[in-house]
Amino acid sequence: MTGDERREWLKDHLKATTPIAGHELSALLKVSRQVIVQDIALLRAEGYPIIATPRGYLVWEKPTGSIRSVVAVKHPPYPDAVRDELTTMVTSGVSVVNVIVAHPLYGELVGNLNLSSLDDVDRFMQNVEKLGASLLSELTDGVHLHTVEGAPEMIERAKIKLTQKGFLLQPS
Numbered sequence: 001m002t003g004d005e006r007r008e009w010l011k012d013h014l015k016a017t018t019p020i021a022g023h024e025l026s027a028l029l030k031v032s033r034q035v036i037v038q039d040i041a042l043l044r045a046e047g048y049p050i051i052a053t054p055r056g057y058l059v060w061e062k063p064t065g066s067i068r069s070v071v072a073v074k075h076p077p078y079p080d081a082v083r084d085e086l087t088t089m090v091t092s093g094v095s096v097v098n099v100i101v102a103h104p105l106y107g108e109l110v111g112n113l114n115l116s117s118l119d120d121v122d123r124f125m126q127n128v129e130k131l132g133a134s135l136l137s138e139l140t141d142g143v144h145l146h147t148v149e150g151a152p153e154m155i156e157r158a159k160i161k162l163t164q165k166g167f168l169l170q171p172s
Helices: 003-013 022-029 033-045 079-091 118-131 136-140 152-164
Strands: 050-053 056-059 067-074 095-103 107-115 143-150
Touching (some): 003 022, 022 033, 022 056, 033 050, 050 107, 067 152, 079 107, 079 152, 107 136, 143 152
Antiparallel strands (some): 095 143
16 A cells, blocks of 8 residues: 555544554554554645544544534642543533643643543543643643633533633632
8 A cells, every 4th residue: 555545544544433453453454553654644734634633543624513613721730620620511411622731831731531421530530540640730730721612502501610620710
């Protein structure tokens, strides 16, 4: 299979509703993981809307009637608080697209999340625990942003629930 044929195959197969991990793609296509990373980079450079999630690659298509909004939150960077925050948002009907923190040296750091269900949150939290990974919010004493996506009324509902739990940052 040529590189062009492989990239066409990737375009077709990444339209699935479930992300596909890079190591799975490399096994299916019988190429190295680095070849997959390069192919994804080339497709993105062409403007193809592929995103990388903690579970793999996926073509992102904006759902009809949804908008994106950014919410500023603060809570202790502990797993229980993170789970509560993420669960609050997805059970309100929004997807948590990413987490953003302001780093003094690097500027804005973004971690793609793409969480839209309780199962997604559970998998994310299991990975945090399994990998012993540091949360980006640990760099900023718990202050961070989330890009969320959903119907406007669902985003508003998530903000209300985050406020009730004391997570949503309010102007002082």
